[in-house]
Amino acid sequence: MSIVIEQAVEARLVAAAPRMASIPATLAYDARDPFAVRMSFPAPATLEGVEVCWTFARELLASGVEEPVGAGDVRVRPYGYDRTVLEFHAMEGTAVVHIRTGEVERFLSDTTELVPVGEEHLYVDVDADLAELLRDVY
Template sequence: MRSAVVEQAVHARLILSSHCSTQLRVTLRYRAADPLAVRMAFPAEYSLDTAAPLDEPTEPAPGAEVVWVFARQLLASGLDLPSGLGDVHIRPSRGPHTMVELRAPEGVALLRFEAGDLRRFLWASYRCVPEGQEGRHLDADRALAELLG
């Protein structure tokens, strides 16, 4: 039986400037119950949210993370061609890398991933729900209930 959830931890470089970057751990998630979407979860300390004044740092809640949700098809397309029109843009880069740009009102984050890591995750998601078969896993009533709160 196929797993209903795919989760893979990978490393990424958060590009801070042309000469400065930092490595962070990102968790990639895919759920058969939400077959059109993938999730990228980042440690809370990388949030751009400025809820607290800068002179009063707060510790993130244990286990808290920042999660970006976007189309699985965007990830697939972005591995080979520049893709994305909204808050998430994905494009191949020099060498074995893929760039992911996340845009929010608070700022922009540019991340460099090993393309192989993203491809392995994508292939695992296709083993869970084959490409083109997403409609068989959609629960329209549940999705509508979640949307309407």
């Protein structure tokens, strides 16, 4: 069984213009980092012209489809009947995207099949993580 889940999603970028542009994005989950999810935007969809990847808690995404959550760089909240809003805050500015809630829920369901909620600690390799942290220490 694969330990990585990737799902393409259609994100709608909220901008000052009245029409929201559709941009490709990818949600990813790796069982080796069981508490986190990643959302990547390809280079053509970013102001910098380079791929941008945000890493945040799976729990934040799961909670955000039901109620507004987050107080830091990533915030998630429901919007209307079938959308979830993700806000990404950086020094350069804020990006706000809408994603179909069904796509988010399908992704979360796949991650839960791979690593059940509440069992994430069983998938963490503390020894390997510690060795990586101390790799260059003399």
